[in-house]
Amino acid sequence: MMEPKKRILILGGGFAGVDCTKKLEKYFQNRDEIEITLVSDDNFLLFTPMLPQVASGIITPRHIVVPLRTLCKKSRIYESVIRDIDPVNKHVTLEGTPEKRGVRIHYDYLVIALGSETNFFGLQNVEKYSFTMKTLADALSLRNRLIDMLEQAENETREELKRRLLTFVIVGGGFAGVETAGEINDFLYDALNYYHNIKREDINVIIIEALSSILPGFNKKLVEFAHSKLEKNGIKILLDTIVSDFDGKNVIVKKSAKSTSTIKSKTIIPSYTLLWAAGVTPVEIIKKSVFKTMKGQVIVNEFLEIPNFLGVFAIGDCSRFDESINKSYPPTAQLAE
Amino acid sequence: MMEPKKRILILGGGFAGVDCTKKLEKYFQNRDEIEITLVSDDNFLLFTPMLPQVASGIITPRHIVVPLRTLCKKSRIYESVIRDIDPVNKHVTLEGTPEKRGVRIHYDYLVIALGSETNFFGLQNVEKYSFTMKTLADALSLRNRLIDMLEQAENETREELKRRLLTFVIVGGGFAGVETAGEINDFLYDALNYYHNIKREDINVIIIEALSSILPGFNKKLVEFAHSKLEKNGIKILLDTIVSDFDGKNVIVKKSAKSTSTIKSKTIIPSYTLLWAAGVTPVEIIKKSVFKTMKGQVIVNEFLEIPNFLGVFAIGDCSRFDESINKSYPPTAQLAE
Structure with a gap:
């Protein structure tokens, strides 16, 4: 049988x-x-x-x-x-x-x-306007966005608008966020060979992390090494900071509740491009x-x-x-x- | 001065x-x-x-x-x-x-x-449902469609539906149409290594051309060579034939006015995928x-x-x-x- x-x-x-x-x-x-x-x-x-x-x-x-x-x-x-x-x-x-x-x-x-x-933690505007990094389509959209921002900035005469075009905010200091910030930064610097009106100092890549260090769960030495390496390459890191809103033009950030800082007031980062790598x-x-x-x-x-x-x-x-x-x-x- | x-x-x-x-x-x-x-x-x-x-x-x-x-x-x-x-x-x-x-x-x-x-020559349904081959996005959409059809056909038990999934119609026998038909055909045959329920004879790639030969404007010898090569590889070529409608599931074709054939009646080709390479x-x-x-x-x-x-x-x-x-x-x- x-x-x-x-x-x-x-x-x-x-x-x-x-x-x-x-x-x-x-x-x-x-x-x-x-x-x-x-x-x-x-x-x-x-x-x-x-x-x-x-x-x-x-x-x-x-x-x-x-x-x-x-x-x-x-x-x-x-x-x-x-x-x-x-x-x-x-x-x-x-x-x-x-x-x-x-x-x-x-x-x-x-x-x-x-x-x-x-996980957008209920932030509907952020979900609507931000980029993510989960699928191939996500990666290609982000790539196209970076090039698009460079193209617009190259012929932009107003300094304020140019700065907003060239500011890129990454939310989440985990593996995906850190890796993406580094890649974006390298890509933009390399691309400057072809954009004669954009200087290195015009470009802003910013990591925003809610906790008090990037790469939570990883070895402390590695975290410190990565942190200083990123900053050396021109990437800004804002710790104990959370994003509360994004309308496609301005990122609203504030100090996280856990922060020891007494300043809880909101700050605005003018940017067209926000990548959300903050949670699942x-x-x-x-x-x-x-x-x-x-x-x-x-x-x-x-x-x-x-x-x-x-x-x-x-x-x-x-x-x-x-x-x-x-x-x-x-x-x-x-x-x- | x-x-x-x-x-x-x-x-x-x-x-x-x-x-x-x-x-x-x-x-x-x-x-x-x-x-x-x-x-x-x-x-x-x-x-x-x-x-x-x-x-x-x-x-x-x-x-x-x-x-x-x-x-x-x-x-x-x-x-x-x-x-x-x-x-x-x-x-x-x-x-x-x-x-x-x-x-x-x-x-x-x-x-x-x-x-x-x-140029869709005013055929609105065709414009709505067909694929084209002008941009990178077009090429990638077509590629995804081919894979999608194979995936669906692999687990499809109804013969009629399986045949429709595996029939690919290319309208236009110019350079773009012929090249695309050849590439589609090769791709599908190669892919069969991974789809054990699909046989070579299940696949239909069809070129539809309104004139009496493919590759108009090219050397006659080249045209004949290309024609017989395509047919040898299993591609069907319908000359003096025009597409009059396509609803996403059925391609309606008829003999062109110039055709010497006395039969002008419509024929239906069941197919989910039509590539329009017929005119600019x-x-x-x-x-x-x-x-x-x-x-x-x-x-x-x-x-x-x-x-x-x-x-x-x-x-x-x-x-x-x-x-x-x-x-x-x-x-x-x-x-x-």
């Missing part, structure tokens, strides 16, 4: 989901009774830590994407958005098209690796799921399994250890393993 | 405009009394004949763009859209921004090199200008000068010799010189 097939379903085509799929493919490579399926909203894995280099044009988009079908050769792959996770009936429904109802995939084991999305929040599908969450992340036990839903696992940015054994880690992909 | 400066203004950053600017820079390199200004709506020259290769992913976008500022080092460059050409008062006005009124540039000599845009028309700014045009192109004399407007020249796709000395040439950049 043939054993019934065991169906493993992985949701999410980021580092966590793809790495998990590859490991399962290898582990079960000679076991025909195991069926592995991967669902991702893109058909490629994006190497997100190098997005800032795409924005600065050092590397080209195709160098940081790998087709899922070349990475996960033995799995069935669906390029689709997930509409619903039903852990009681053990199936996941994918978004349909006007022509077609959504596909329903039944599983025996489920791995949720849906990552996170940008889980995706909608997890927020509305039946799973127990903390700060929006699915709570898992030491086996990364979701309590009360045996056979359902959550990994990567979207999961969080049970508080009793939880420690603090920087939110990077190395830890997703 | 110093001579007054002579101001030369070139409109258009395509092959014609950039080549003209470079030649003028070289010709007048030691003449400080000559001022050259180039206006382009992009800050790069796009090598349009290689857009199909970008669509197929053989080359990456940055390989077919060259920054104008590296090509034309001595000219003043404006990245802007032209709002108005006034050959009576000898000035050109550029589009402003909400912050700023449009710049006005005065000239002594004007060179118009504004190229052409896609001059840009809006020329259509509404005071210059005398024929089929929308500015009429010039043997010096490429516009009669009645001494010192104003038109070159490239947007110009046409006076009928009395006009001959037929294929509309390619080599001839723009």
Whole structure:
């Protein structure tokens, strides 16, 4: 008698989901009774830590994407958005098209690796006008914006307007923010060879961080080195500072509540370009799921399994250890393993 | 006494405009009394004949763009859209921004090199749903569409829908159409390595040409060679055929009036993807200008000068010799010189 097939379903085509799929493919490579399926909203894995280099044009988009079908050769792959996770009936429904109802995939084991999305902390204007750094399109938009600002500034005769065009504000002093600030700064300085009316001192790249140091969670020595290196390259760093509004022309900042400074008054930084790299929040599908969450992340036990839903696992940015054994880690992909 | 400066203004950053600017820079390199200004709506020259290769992913976008500022080092460059050409008062006005009124540039000599845009011959549905191949964004959209269709077809169980997903119609058998069809075809065949449920015979690439041969204006032997090569590679070629409608799902075609065939009835080709490479028309700014045009192109004399407007020249796709000395040439950049 043939054993019934065991169906493993992985949701999410980021580092966590793809790495998990590859490991399962290898582990079960000679076991025909195991069926592995991967669902991702893109058909490629994006190497997100190098997005800032795409924005600065050092590397080209195709160098940081790998087709899922070349990475996960033995799995069935669906390029689709997930509409619903039903852990009681053990199936996941994918978004349909006007022509077609959504596909329903039944599983025996489920791995949720849906990552996170940008958290604007309720600042609607900021969300509307700012750039982010999560997708390839984001990186290319930012790159186009930098060039556009240089082009406009080159023929701009009014000093005030020129300064606003050439001021670039990065919110968030984590890995993404610091890396992006550095890349933007280098790109702009290199570009000056072609813009004869723009001088080095006309350019302002500013990092704004709510905490009292950049790169929280990283080694203290590294933080100090990075901080002084950035400043040496002309980047301004404002610590204990938060952004409260941005209308596309002016960035409103104030000292954070935790700051020891007694001055809490608002300051205005005139700038057309604000990059938001300040925080992440889980995706909608997890927020509305039946799973127990903390700060929006699915709570898992030491086996990364979701309590009360045996056979359902959550990994990567979207999961969080049970508080009793939880420690603090920087939110990077190395830890997703 | 110093001579007054002579101001030369070139409109258009395509092959014609950039080549003209470079030649003028070289010709007048030691003449400080000559001022050259180039206006382009992009800050790069796009090598349009290689857009199909970008669509197929053989080359990456940055390989077919060259920054104008590296090509034309001595000219003043404006990245802007032209709002108005006034050959009576000898000035050109550029589009402003909400912050700023449009710049006005005065000239002594004007060179118009504004190229052409896609002509849909009044077919509004076709314009709405079809892809074109004029800009980098066009090429990338088409590439994404090809991948998207493969992804959907891979997991599609209904044969009819699968065939529609995998049918790609290219309208226009000129250089752009033929090149694009070949690239699309190669790309799809190569991609099959990763899509195990799609077979070679599931894929349909079709060229539709209104005339009785592809590549009009080119050498007859080349045309025959190209025709049989395309068919050998699995591409279907429908001659004497025109597209009359496309709703995003079905392409309506009929035999052209010139066709010797007595059958004029409509045929439906089920396809989600139609690329329109069938014709060009001059840009809006020329259509509404005071210059005398024929089929929308500015009429010039043997010096490429516009009669009645001494010192104003038109070159490239947007110009046409006076009928009395006009001959037929294929509309390619080599001839723009």
